Each structure stands twice: as C-alpha cells, then as structure tokens.
Amino acid sequence: MFPKPARVETAYLGxxxxxxxxxxxxxxxxxxSDLISAFEIIGSECIALAQLVDPGMTAPVAAPVHVLIxxxxxxxIDLSGVLASFLADAMEGGLVxxxxxxxxSTQAKTFWAIREGLVEGQAKRGYHVRTDLSVRISDVPALIxxxxxxxxxxxxxxxxxxxxxxxxxxxHFNVLPPLGLGxxxxxxxxxxxxxxxxxIAVNLGGSISAEHGIGRSRRREFWSGISPAHxxxxxxxxxxxxxxxLMNPGCLLPSTEIFP
Numbered sequence: 001m002f003p004k005p006a007r008v009e010t011a012y013l014g015x016x017x018x019x020x021x022x023x024x025x026x027x028x029x030x031x032x033s034d035l036i037s038a039f040e041i042i043g044s045e046c047i048a049l050a051q052l053v054d055p056g057m058t059a060p061v062a063a064p065v066h067v068l069i070x071x072x073x074x075x076x077i078d079l080s081g082v083l084a085s086f087l088a089d090a091m092e093g094g095l096v097x098x099x100x101x102x103x104x105s106t107q108a109k110t111f112w113a114i115r116e117g118l119v120e121g122q123a124k125r126g127y128h129v130r131t132d133l134s135v136r137i138s139d140v141p142a143l144i145x146x147x148x149x150x151x152x153x154x155x156x157x158x159x160x161x162x163x164x165x166x167x168x169x170x171x172h173f174n175v176l177p178p179l180g181l182g183x184x185x186x187x188x189x190x191x192x193x194x195x196x197x198x199x200i201a202v203n204l205g206g207s208i209s210a211e212h213g214i215g216r217s218r219r220r221e222f223w224s225g226i227s228p229a230h231x232x233x234x235x236x237x238x239x240x241x242x243x244x245x246l247m248n249p250g251c252l253l254p255s256t257e258i259f260p
C-alpha cells in the first residue's frame with residue numbers, strides 16, 4: 001500500500017523494435033527509478049484490434065512498436081521535468097522515433113484506451129489463442145521474434161499479437177485464427193499454437209504463466225513441466241494451506257488419475 005500519487009505523467013512513444021523498447025526500459029529504470037508506474041509495450045499490429053472497439057481511435061504515433069510509459073510521484077517532485085528530460089535524451093540518441101506527452105488526464109486516458117481496447121477487441125473478434133508468457137526482461141525480444149517466426153512457418157494465415165508489461169518480462173503473445181476458419185478446427189489448431197508458444201518460453205528459461213496464474217486451463221501443462229519433487233512440494237503447500245480443498249477447487253492441482 002502507498003499513498004495515492006499527487007502527480008502522474010504519461011507519454012506515448014514510437015520505437016523501431018522490441019529490442020529498442022527493452023533498451024529504453026533499462027534506461028528508464030536508471031533515469032526515473034521507482035517513479036515508473038507503468039511501462040507497456042505494444043506491437044503495431046495490435047492497434048487494429050483496439051479500433052474494433054472504437055473505429056475512430058488513432059494511435060498517437062506511427063511505428064513498429066509502441067510504448068506507453070507512466071510516472072507517478074508525490075507533490076514535491078518535478079515529474080514532468082524528469083520525464084521530458086529522459087525522453088529528450090532518448091530521442092536525441094535515436095532510441096525513440098516519436099513521442100507524445102499527455103498534456104491532460106483526458107489525453108492520458110486516450111492513450112490507455114488503446115492498451116485496454118486492444119484486449120476487448122480480441123474478444124469481439126472471437127476465439128483466439130491467449131497466453132501469459134514470462135521470460136527474463138533481456139529475453140523479451142527473443143521471445144517475440146521466435147514466436148512470430150513459429151506462427152509464420154507452422155501456422156500461416158494466423159495473426160500474431162504481442163503486447164504486455166515489459167518491466168515484468170510478461171508478454172501476452174496472442175494469435176488470431178484466420179477469419180472463416182471453423183470453430184472446432186480453430187480450437188484444435190489453437191491448442192497446437194499454444195503448445196508451441198509454451199515450448200518457446202520454457203526453452204528461454206521462462207514460464208507459461210505470469211500474472212494470470214495456473215488455474216484450470218494451464219494446470220496440465222504446468223504439472224507436466226515440473227519434477228516429481230516439485231509436484232510433491234506444490235501439493236504439500238496447497239494441502240497445508242487449504243486442507244479441505246475449499247480455495248478454488250479444481251485449480252492448480254490436477255487429478256491423481258492424470259498425474260499420480
């Protein structure tokens with residue numbers, strides 16, 4: 001818990017690549033420290049999904065990768081000066097191609113509407129592969145590059161979307177099936193896409209889940225990927241904290257018939 005920030009500054013940036021976005025985040029951590037309250041990266045392919053929610057929505061910049069950065073602080077810090085100085089250095093060094101600083105809370109909300117709208121837009125389009133992958137921050141570009149190549153080669157016609165919380169190493173690499181593909185076939189192929197994306201994340205030393213947890217949809221994959229000792233530890237912890245199985249029954253732990 002911490003006091004509600006007295007000042008919030010928001011900027012929407014355009015960059016050439018996800019590698020540049022990760023480099024920018026590392027510089028932001030040094031220049032802005034714990035004043036960073038959000039650092040979202042968005043592949044430009046995601047903007048069309050946000051426009052399904054609001055057809056009049058336009059991105060503030062035109063670039064392959066978009067970054068939404070927010071700083072928050074108490075009343076005594078010159079937050080706008082900190083952000084402006086940091087971004088000026090990043091643009092002068094060629095790391096950022098374009099930037100728009102929000103001049104009001106209303107404009108900042110329009111920036112966030114893009115990030116929130118692209119999620120809603122996926123739901124409006126229909127069934128799609130959803131992931132919650134996490135890797136080391138330095139491996140975020142590799143995760144996205146390998147995942148895009150995998151989809152292009154193994155599942156042509158499917159549309160990859162990459163966005164997420166770069167500061168957590170958490171990337172939602174989602175994939176849309178081709179329009180017109182039958183629901184049953186889309187889900188069957190979608191399971192293959194999901195398995196491939198999980199393999200890529202794990203091979204990079206990452207995880208198949210981050211903020212969304214394991215729940216029911218990922219429990220089999222999670223259980224299959226851990227050692228017998230790890231399984232015993234998870235079971236013991238769950239049992240000790242929830243001996244009657246009242247907390248989210250059916251989540252995390254698979255049935256003993258599947259994994260004895």
